[in-house]
Amino acid sequence: MMQRAHLTACVTLLLTASLAAAQSHAGEWVNYRDAYRAMVQFDKYGGPKNLLLNQLQVLPRDKGVLGQGVQLLIQGKTVQTSLALDATGRTVLPLLKAAYDENAVLSPSRALGGFTIRPRIALALRADGSYDDAELRGACEQALGFARYADNSARGRQCVGVRLVFAKQGEPASVRVRAQGAEHPLPLTRGAAFAGDIDDDFPVVTYRFGPVASEVITYNAPLAIVPLFE
Amino acid sequence: MKPFFALALAAASTAASAQTPATNPMPDGSRDMYAGLGVVSKPRYEGADSSKVSALPVLQVQWSNGLFISGMSAGMHLSNRPTVEYGPLLSVHPSRDESGSGRIIDGVGMTSAPAILPLAERLSRSNRLAGMRDISARPEGGVFFNYYLAPEWRLTSSVLYGSGTDRDGARLELGVQRLAVQLAPQHTLSFNAGATIVNADYNRAYFGVSELEAWTSGNPVYRPGGGIKDVRVGARWNWAVSPSWMLVTNVQATRLVGNVRNSPLVERPTNVTVSAAFAFRF
Numbered sequence: 001m002m003q004r005a006h007l008t009a010c011v012t013l014l015l016t017a018s019l020a021a022a023q024s025h026a027g028e029w030v031n032y033r034d035a036y037r038a039m040v041q042f043d044k045y046g047g048p049k050n051l052l053l054n055q056l057q058v059l060p061r062d063k064g065v066l067g068q069g070v071q072l073l074i075q076g077k078t079v080q081t082s083l084a085l086d087a088t089g090r091t092v093l094p095l096l097k098a099a100y101d102e103n104a105v106l107s108p109s110r111a112l113g114g115f116t117i118r119p120r121i122a123l124a125l126r127a128d129g130s131y132d133d134a135e136l137r138g139a140c141e142q143a144l145g146f147a148r149y150a151d152n153s154a155r156g157r158q159c160v161g162v163r164l165v166f167a168k169q170g171e172p173a174s175v176r177v178r179a180q181g182a183e184h185p186l187p188l189t190r191g192a193a194f195a196g197d198i199d200d201d202f203p204v205v206t207y208r209f210g211p212v213a214s215e216v217i218t219y220n221a222p223l224a225i226v227p228l229f230e
Numbered sequence: 231m232k233p234f235f236a237l238a239l240a241a242a243s244t245a246a247s248a249q250t251p252a253t254n255p256m257p258d259g260s261r262d263m264y265a266g267l268g269v270v271s272k273p274r275y276e277g278a279d280s281s282k283v284s285a286l287p288v289l290q291v292q293w294s295n296g297l298f299i300s301g302m303s304a305g306m307h308l309s310n311r312p313t314v315e316y317g318p319l320l321s322v323h324p325s326r327d328e329s330g331s332g333r334i335i336d337g338v339g340m341t342s343a344p345a346i347l348p349l350a351e352r353l354s355r356s357n358r359l360a361g362m363r364d365i366s367a368r369p370e371g372g373v374f375f376n377y378y379l380a381p382e383w384r385l386t387s388s389v390l391y392g393s394g395t396d397r398d399g400a401r402l403e404l405g406v407q408r409l410a411v412q413l414a415p416q417h418t419l420s421f422n423a424g425a426t427i428v429n430a431d432y433n434r435a436y437f438g439v440s441e442l443e444a445w446t447s448g449n450p451v452y453r454p455g456g457g458i459k460d461v462r463v464g465a466r467w468n469w470a471v472s473p474s475w476m477l478v479t480n481v482q483a484t485r486l487v488g489n490v491r492n493s494p495l496v497e498r499p500t501n502v503t504v505s506a507a508f509a510f511r512f
Contacts, residue, residue: 029473031470031473036256037256041312096257100257100260103474116412149312149313151313
């Protein structure tokens with residue numbers, strides 16, 4: 001009798017699993033409540049965070065589908081808002097009680113073939129494009145402080161530098177370091193904006209903290225400055 | 231970050247393990263609620279060789295002040311740190327009677343002396359609970375403490391007291407959970423493993439046989455001590471079918487160990503519970 005009951009349950013599960021597989025491409029939404037839950041941690045964090053940006057990132061399942069003009073829509077019973085995404089898929093999520101209570105849905109303005117979302121911490125950008133080494137270290141330490149608050153596995157990590165992420169189109173990225181009266185360029189490579197991103201084709205420049213006080217100068221505005229922990 | 235759909239939707243009528251959903255920060259005055267219904271195939275009682283299929287109510291509610299109801303448990307999150315959860319916990323330990331194919335005596339109360347079974351029935355022992363004293367559902371009180379090794383890895387623990395015939399049974403549940411492995415958009419898989427440690431009063435109530443019960447049931451007298459009662463592994467698949475509907479599927483294997491395994495009431499030390507339920511998110 002036990003085997004028969006389990007067999008019936010297993011058959012039911014297999015049927016639902018196959019149905020799920022057939023519909024897996026329809027995953028073009030995320031609950032606002034789940035996004036809220038992920039993003040509100042930063043708001044509740046009581047440590048220093050004035051040099052940081054907390055943004056929600058849309059991560060399409062497939063590479064290259066997040067083109068220009070895609071927006072993230074918040075759709076509830078009364079709440080209807082659209083949020084512009086930058087080239088890395090990030091936006092600032094407004095924390096709205098009405099959207100939460102209405103169990104609103106986040107969906108892209110055009111089909112992406114399925115996506116997930118993640119909270120992302122980056123460093124605030126400066127209008128003049130010039131970043132003092134001490135300031136970058138301070139911001140990275142703020143990001144590490146928050147990472148340790150939210151994730152116990154970050155406790156053993158240290159700040160080692162920052163990654164500057166640039167747009168794929170437009171002027172070639174140029175970043176130089178000024179130290180001890182001399183100025184030299186930092187090498188440009190291709191990589192992901194954030195760890196775990198499927199799109200690993202952004203122009204990126206890595207600046208690692210060293211013993212000499214220096215200044216990082218960007219000649220085009222980066223999309224993001226990402227703290228690096230090791 | 232906390233994984234999405236990490237909510238441990240609790241099955242109200244599955245195993246007695248206490249459920250503590252992950253802390254869920256939300257706007258003041260808000261709540262997050264799931265309610266639904268499904269089916270469960272589970273052993274007739276812990277250690278039974280036979281299983282039964284029954285309806286499975288599902289309920290989980292969390293409020294902005296930290297209060298939660300999760301299946302047969304209720305509690306309150308008191309921690310304001312995302313890596314630690316603790317607070318008071320209340321639970322209801324399921325009742326146990328001889329319901330099933332071997333049920334002969336009706337209305338045996340939890341404190342009344344059980345009637346003596348006919349000799350033939352005692353000898354056949356087709357239902358090892360026949361002639362055993364019934365134990366009503368018991369409210370239990372205690373605390374829980376969970377620690378996140380990483381956002382997706384959670385160590386869980388809870389202590390609950392108040393189960394058993396004389397309400398003096400205590401159990402400590404220890405576990406580890408791998409939360410929310412994303413298979414595809416809207417599909418997540420979680421894994422858990424754990425063990426239950428109980429005191430002697432608990433084991434004697436649910437797995438022991440007193441002299442009176444031995445006479446009335448035909449089971450040999452058995453007085454187990456405390457210790458590890460069971461170990462378990464499980465998996466949960468959550469499918470968010472739509473923004474409001476979720477299919478929650480659970481598989482859990484439990485193996486009775488130690489004193490409990492040798493109880494005359496235990497026909498089969500390893501049992502599997504399978505459940506599937508649809509839940510609506512309010």
